[in-house]
Amino acid sequence: MHRILPEYPSLSRSEVAEGAAKRLAKSRRKFIGQGSRYPAEEPWIIDAVGRAGAFDHASTSVIHEWLKGWRIPTRDPAILDVQTSLAVFVGVIESKGMPETSPLQGGAPFVTISSHFVEICSRIADLFPFFASLVARGPNVDQMNTARWLPAEYLDPEVSASREALELIRGHKDGLFTARTTAAAVRWAIAHEMAHAVASKAERREAYEQTAVLWSGLEEEQWFPKRHHLANFRESIERYRDEVACDLLANKYVLMSPFGVDDLVTQVSGALLALEAIKWDGWTQDGSAISQTHPSPALRFKLIWLSWLDTLQDPETWAGRDAPGPLGLQDFAHWRAYEKWISGAYRDGREGAAWDRDISETLDFLRMREIPVAADPVYVRDHNGAVQLVRPG
Incomplete structure (x- = not known):
């Protein structure tokens, strides 16, 4: 990047x-x-x-x-x-x-x-309601995996989507969700790049230290086994750490922004959407080959998802911020399963029919932490086509 x-x-x-x-x-x-x-x-x-x-x-x-x-x-x-x-x-x-x-x-x-980044984000967001609808119908493992032809076709820049694919997407697409979440993904990407531009070495080091709490043993489990594939292991690990640090700083910057006050869950979805776009782009470019400079996008997705889970359950997060709505929290829980579905985790020989468990575990965890829940925010398009948040009263 x-x-x-x-x-x-x-x-x-x-x-x-x-x-x-x-x-x-x-x-x-x-x-x-x-x-x-x-x-x-x-x-x-x-x-x-x-x-x-x-x-x-x-x-x-x-x-x-x-x-x-x-x-x-x-x-x-x-x-x-x-x-x-x-x-x-x-x-x-x-x-x-x-x-x-x-x-x-x-x-x-x-x-x-x-x-390209904006387009692939919008396409992945287009598909999200289809996945939610698929899960709601209670599919078996075969049906869940058969449905993966849709993202494979719609997200491949070298493939023209068939009429059947476009009709399926149109039948489930939520244009306001796509617009809001894609805009949030752009903001998160800007925040990530700004972290590279303006964060000091000490700030990036402090941000990376969060991984010890979020994912104990991250380097030993995920990076050390790759040492024989990295030309300069020490340099690559430093770059990996820097990339993760800027991901975590991006979360912090978005949390501090006015967008995080009005509708934090949309900004969270945007962060996850941005990383899913980076992951999908890596797959189409080189089959997700091991990078000398960037950790796996799938690993980054999981780490940032854990970071936001930690943030959402923190009571201090909701001091001075609008509480999330139940549909927004369901979106957050579905992102975990959506990323795994596209990656092929839910199939025989891997995790099997575990999507319902993954979604319900997240929602149960948040309920146990008794985070505040309010009405979901309402959005409309104004006469210029801009997406606007409608405030009560």
């Missing part, structure tokens, strides 16, 4: 003095200087990031509002930390790649979100 450096540069006195507006202009010039082309105005792009040149409801247009809490250290401790979210340009480009952060020379990093 990006070039990884041992440590990211802090701001010099002169860079602080020039101000965020000038650094943002420099960041934008660097982005434009790449010769990047804005993607065509497809519905899945407009829903997630807005129209080119008119970002009224775009994730990118309000980035300075929901990333205000971020700082980057200065070299001079006498100078107060500065708001770098105002100085990092975020652009959407026509590209088959994944989101990435530019190299940070000159104190002007920028973040790019690719059209």
Whole structure:
């Protein structure tokens, strides 16, 4: 997703003095200087990031509002930390790649979100209601696995979906769910890349330490067995740790944002959707071969799911935030099963018919923690096509 450096540069006195507006202009010039082309105005792009040149409801247009809490250290401790979210340009480009952060020379990093990432997120979100409907019908293992032809066809960029596939998707698709969750996935991807751009080494190290609680023995179980497949094991492990740290920081940044106040579960779904998109892209690109720089997306999905589970059960999370609704919590529980279904976990010789157990275990766990539950938020489209949250009263 990006070039990884041992440590990211802090701001010099002169860079602080020039101000965020000038650094943002420099960041934008660097982005434009790449010769990047804005993607065509497809519905899945407009829903997630807005129209080119008119970002009224775009994730990118309000980035300075929901990333205000971020700082980057200065070299001079006498100078107060500065708001770098105002100085990092975020652009959407026509590209088959994944989101990435530019190299940070000159104190002007920028973040790019690719059209391919937005499209694959929207397609995976399109399929989510189909999966929920499938589970509700009580299928057997064979029926569950036979139905996997739909994501295999709809998510493959090299395959044109058949009429049967498109009709099935249209019959189950929830356009508002797709728009909201894809936009949340874009925000989480921006947050992940911003963590690479502005988080200090100490902040990333502190974030990674959470894994000791979330997944004891992670490295010994998941990474050490791969040591013979990695050209430089020590360097790869450091990069793996950095990637996971930025995932966990992205969760933190989204939690701190205004979006996390109004409807946190949608932001959680967006994080999981983003990782599912990265996982599916890796499969289509190289069959999910072992990477020298990035841990397995399936592992990252599980770790971030555990992180959000820990967050949702924490009573402090709901201080000053709207409580989730029962349908939102069901979505969270279904994401665990959805990811496993697409990966082929529920079949003979593997986990078998365990999807109901996985969903109910999650819901039972949350009920036991007695997290607050309110009415689910209501969304509509306004006259411009933007998705808006309807507040009571």
